[in-house]
Amino acid sequence: MNIILKSKIKGLGEAFEVVKVKNGYGRNWLLPQGLALPATNANLRHLEVEKKRQVARDLKLKDGAVELAKKLSGTSVTVSVRVHEGDKLYGSVGAHEIAEKLAESGLQIDKLMIILDEPIKALGVFSVPVRLHTDVEAKVKVWVVKAAG
Helix, strand or coil, rough: CCCCCCCCCCCCECCEEEEEEEEEHHHHHHHCCEEEEEHHHHHHHHHHHHHHHHHHHHHHHHHHHHHHHHHCCCCCCEEEEEEHHHEEECEHHHHHHCCCHHCCCCCCCCCHHCCCCCCCCCEEEEEEEEEECCCEEEEEHHHHHHHCC
């Protein structure tokens, strides 16, 4: 059975791609879930129009992400944390805290865009990547310092 994917499906294909799948998988899962369309002539014509719209939309989003990346690359935020003996942090600094500090400086970034392999658990200066678009990534300098008091 030939189908048209509506969005990227890992292991199967990209959005707007025509792929061949087993009848049961297409009929019982992909079509009812709204993940695909049957590959009819009408749907293939509609696919071409939708592809052009998606490319234009993606280009506009990428341009906005590039501008935001320029602003972010020159940005640094300071996170004050409580520490105990030996300058060990009581907790850790995660994406949520970094997103809050960026919001305070006027940059609204979703915490899911901030890429941390693991939370920051030490004092110092860290370069944290922020993925704004699939092709656009910026680095934000995060200063983790002792809280006064």
